[in-house]
Amino acid sequence: MHRVEQAIKSAHETRALHIGVNILEQIPTYFAEQFPQRKAIIIADETTFKVSGRSVSELLHNAGVAQDEPFIFTEPDLHAEYHHVEQLVKALAQSEAIPVAVGAGTINDLTKLAAHYSNRPYFCIATAASMDGYSSFGASITYQGIKQNFDCPAPQVILADLEIIRNAPSELTASGYADLFAKVTAGADWILADELSIEAVEPTAWSIVQDGLQDALGSPAGALAGDVEAISSLIEGLMLGGFAMQWSRTTRCASGAEHQFSHLWDMEHHTHNGRAPSHGFKVGIATLYVSALYEQLLNHPVEQLDIEACCRLWPEWEQQEARAREMFAGTCLLETVLTEMYAKYITREALAQQLGLLKERWPILKERLIHQLVPSSEVKRRLQLVGAPVEPEDIGISRDRLRNSFLRAYHIRRRFTILDLAIRIGCFDLWLEKIFENNQIINNYGKN
Secondary structure, eight states: OHHHHHHHHHHHHEEEEESSSOOOGGGGHHHHHHTTTEEEEEEEEEEHHIIIIIIHHHHHHHOOOOOOOEEEOOTTTOOBBHHHHHHHHHTTTSSEEEEEEEEEEHHHHHHHHHHHHHOOOOEEEEESOOOOOOTOSSSEEEEEEEEEEEEEEESSEEEEEEEHHTTTTTHHHHHHHHHHHOOOOOOOHHHHHHTTTOOOHHHHHHHHHHHHHHTTTTTTHHHTTOOOOHHHHHHHHHHHHHHHHHOOOOSSOOOOHHHHHHHHHHTTOOTTTTBBOOOOHHHHHHHHHHHHHHHHTTTTGGGOOOHHHHHHHHHHHHHHHHHHHEEEEESTTEEEEEEEEHHHHOOOHHHHHHHHHHHHHHHHHHHHHHHHHHOOOHHHHHHHHHHHOOOOOGOOOHHHHHHHHHHHHHHHSSSSSSSHHHHHOOOOOHHHHHHHHHOOOOOOOOOO
């Protein structure tokens, strides 16, 4: 917990975080300390109200904390959509009560943005180790058909009762584990950007996320079984990811190419068996395949890169724009794609300089990447142990669609990742061919 205590010192909004077993009874104390003389309002869905919300309301009542009537979302398959934020803002306008969000990702994101729009802080009670957004700055909300990140403060207080969290549905724990594993490839993408002088690694945010990451990922079977120690490590790792985003005011420290796949599928309104797969499951599949793409880079003779040939093949902006317009014609993504692509476009002259730096820095960069990454075979093994999907079909994504998603995901964000590097050195199609050859992932470092 020492790392959590250090992270809270760097947090901009969160003043208290408590992770422990059977600690719900401490909620009134935290509420009174952080929000003296204020009224509370429980925000939950029907499931989380039954699991914890009713108990929280009773505890606050018994401690003499005044409350408004709980706001309970009744939709059977609730998603973080903007119209739900508007519903909640309307309810909060009836008083100055402090929202007490009882739930996981969706409830937290809806409450976070609604509380911000209502000009007040909020209290978060985590009910599952399902994602890293509890402690993060910003909420991921679908608006006008596109998943967007809205700037808004993190909760002032977070309480995570491990007894509740370890008894949450196992798929929620698996989703959180997969989301945490994404910090491995996200870190590799940041290393790439750092070595190529595109976006320097920020030491504090890096340390908060990465220093204890391998320990937090160390017991996937234990997390699946609900082992208290394994769940504690997992939820701590997820909270730290959020604190790093809170500190840096960016998702760079916790999100790379693997998240672009998830965002793409969100924007394409992907569903499987009638519902959207969890964020963590989408990110987990992407992490597995992005790891395989990194293996292709590590096996490539970068020191022999023909920079002049790469620059000759590099299209002018007008060509890239025309291709993007053709690829995303008739979709709501087109304007976003054009904006993001233009923001990261570089000239042939700039590309030559960048690839020269790549060759110069490659020995150091390669060592940093090997130290950071986990072989895709091991990623797959651990995801299987925690009960997360490892085949794209398990989340309703065909192999052909997954392969096409590599290029589409590259287009939707300006952030520099392995996708950008593969395209800039002219290896994108070749590496995908190897990855999808016989539908097998290549996962041996140092072998061509």
